[in-house]
Amino acid sequence: MTEIDGQAGGHRAPKKGLVIVNTGNGKGKTTAALGIVLRAWGRGMRVCVIQFLKNEHARYGEIRAAEKLGIEWLSTGDGWTWTSKDPAATRSRALAAWATAQAKIAGGNYNIVVLDEFTYLLHYGWLDTAEVLAWLAEHKPAMLHVIITGRYAPPALIEFADLVTEMHEVKHPFSQQGIRAQAGIEF
Amino acid sequence: MTEIDGQAGGHRAPKKGLVIVNTGNGKGKTTAALGIVLRAWGRGMRVCVIQFLKNEHARYGEIRAAEKLGIEWLSTGDGWTWTSKDPAATRSRALAAWATAQAKIAGGNYNIVVLDEFTYLLHYGWLDTAEVLAWLAEHKPAMLHVIITGRYAPPALIEFADLVTEMHEVKHPFSQQGIRAQAGIEF
Numbered sequence: 001m002t003e004i005d006g007q008a009g010g011h012r013a014p015k016k017g018l019v020i021v022n023t024g025n026g027k028g029k030t031t032a033a034l035g036i037v038l039r040a041w042g043r044g045m046r047v048c049v050i051q052f053l054k055n056e057h058a059r060y061g062e063i064r065a066a067e068k069l070g071i072e073w074l075s076t077g078d079g080w081t082w083t084s085k086d087p088a089a090t091r092s093r094a095l096a097a098w099a100t101a102q103a104k105i106a107g108g109n110y111n112i113v114v115l116d117e118f119t120y121l122l123h124y125g126w127l128d129t130a131e132v133l134a135w136l137a138e139h140k141p142a143m144l145h146v147i148i149t150g151r152y153a154p155p156a157l158i159e160f161a162d163l164v165t166e167m168h169e170v171k172h173p174f175s176q177q178g179i180r181a182q183a184g185i186e187f
Numbered sequence: 188m189t190e191i192d193g194q195a196g197g198h199r200a201p202k203k204g205l206v207i208v209n210t211g212n213g214k215g216k217t218t219a220a221l222g223i224v225l226r227a228w229g230r231g232m233r234v235c236v237i238q239f240l241k242n243e244h245a246r247y248g249e250i251r252a253a254e255k256l257g258i259e260w261l262s263t264g265d266g267w268t269w270t271s272k273d274p275a276a277t278r279s280r281a282l283a284a285w286a287t288a289q290a291k292i293a294g295g296n297y298n299i300v301v302l303d304e305f306t307y308l309l310h311y312g313w314l315d316t317a318e319v320l321a322w323l324a325e326h327k328p329a330m331l332h333v334i335i336t337g338r339y340a341p342p343a344l345i346e347f348a349d350l351v352t353e354m355h356e357v358k359h360p361f362s363q364q365g366i367r368a369q370a371g372i373e374f
Contacts, residue, residue, distance in 0.1 A: 015369060021357075022215060024355070026354075028209060029215075031219040031221075031222025032214070032219040032222060035215075035217065035219060035220065035249075037225070038222070039218070039249045039372075039374070040248060042248040042249055042253070042254075042255065043371045045371045061225075061229040062222075063229070065228055065229025067229075111371060163358060164357035164359075165213040165215050165354050165356060166355040166357050167215065168354075168355050169351075170345060171350060171351035182332075184227035184299065184332075185299075185332055
């Protein structure tokens with residue numbers, strides 16, 4: 001747990017771009033990434049958010065906010081949902097979205113790149129986790145922070161990441177109390 | 188776990204202002220609240236953030252962002268830190284900050300009020316948890332969302348809240364790898 005990827009030896013630079021993973025069954029994985037986006041925007045940093053999954057509520061609140069703030073926001077998952085009936089098309093979209101993310105990551109134009117709901121592509125095998133991590137190890141600029149969100153983060157991704165937080169659902173009003181999801185809070 | 192405060196009976200309205208708690212030893216408690224703030228701001232909702240603890244890094248990123256966005260941000264914890272040598276003054280500041288929060292909550296001018304790092308006031312006994320919860324039960328406007336962050340959320344607060352997430356530290360570069368906290372990510 002003290003090594004990032006099993007390659008690093010003893011010395012580690014005091015500052016570096018982090019690979020951050022927010023996973024778990026609870027709320028706050030995406031919103032914590034958005035909070036970092038807001039914080040970074042406050043500092044004038046360059047941020048790109050790539051949304052890999054089309055949320056049922058389409059995430060109006062954050063997309064509107066990103067537009068107002070001038071934050072680059074790519075909804076690569078448009079039209080691609082959990083209920084897809086066409087696995088081949090789903091995989092094709094996933095690969096295209098990852099290609100977009102690779103260009104953004106390797107291009108060197110950002111301080112932070114957020115890969116929102118990216119873990120599902122790994123969990124469901126649409127992308128090979130080892131290949132993705134090898135690509136990141138080689139191509140991620142040293143000072144770039146990459147934030148990956150979503151449930152079911154594969155063990156190899158957790159091993160690779162620098163900072164991993166599990167959001168654990170203790171109590172949820174929608175599943176436990178029948179309260180509806182609400183604008184501004186949930187989407 | 189299915190009742191909010193032990194008072195509610197069978198029926199519950201399908202929409203209501205939520206009491207949300209982000210607790211645990213991991214990252215993302217405050218940033219998840221900030222993500223909701225950003226999302227709500229994108230929808231034109233009225234948000235007030237009350238920061239109960241002066242962070243060692245003073246939270247420049249988010250304070251600058253809030254200023255740029257026109258989000259009301261009250262740093263009531265200025266000058267009040269963990270290392271305070273004057274417990275009486277600390278308690279006095281905590282009470283004053285809570286009085287400010289009460290005015291904001293009861294005033295009815297907001298859709299969301301964030302009480303950042305508020306749990307410590309309860310955990311350390313500077314405020315009485317039962318009194319705070321009784322006050323919220325009586326005075327929080329029905330549609331107002333209140334978000335409370337911080338470690339050590341007391342069991343009574345968890346019982347009272349609608350939505351509780353525990354952020355669990357799986358891996359942390361600052362404690363485990365000697366990486367420095369970094370602008371935009373950590374503060």
